[in-house]
Amino acid sequence: DSGVTQTPKHLITATGQRVTLRCSPRSGDLSVYWYQQSLDQGLQFLIHYYNGEERAKGNILERFSAQQFPDLHSELNLSSLELGDSALYFCASSVDPRNEQFFGPGTRLTVL
């Protein structure tokens, strides 16, 4: 158990819908990262927050947004969902951006 929690574990929804994925980092970790893992794209970095502030954006679609709250938990919002958004979404945290990242168990999103 990495200490990073993600909810829900599984999510099945329809095209055009909106969902919110939640992540709680390890105690003491200020950095939260979101990654998407799909069969065709592999593991892709989406976005990084440090202590509530956005630090870097990767291959994140405009339909996706995220935020980190004062208690350091983070949410990833996915809207106008398409079939291609089906993937495993990971949250990771680290105490410092230079340190190893510890991953949560992931949220498996299926868009039908």
Next chain:
Amino acid sequence: AQKITQTQPGMFVQEKEAVTLDCTYDTSDQSYGLFWYKQPSSGEMIFLIYQGSYDEQNATEGRYSLNFQKARKSANLVISASQLGDSAMYFCAMRTGGGNKLTFGTGTQLKVEL
């Protein structure tokens, strides 16, 4: 741009033998970190080992060691005394400069056989 290359899509090894998983990287940064993660069939990503670009000694963590050859830009993972529970996908990843993200390779599927 940063890139990680894992050229072995799949590997087989017999139980109790050692296995080396290859990883080469490309970056123009002087400061970077290299990581290996294990992803079992259950899906979670498990951190295994880390090597910093300025570390002079190869990293070791239990049965895992990282064979770091800076001039060749390689960071191979060596698993000694393989166990059935080592069967999983293994990903090499790199953090560069500002440390805002990890860039992952495509992974190597390792199967440990009796």
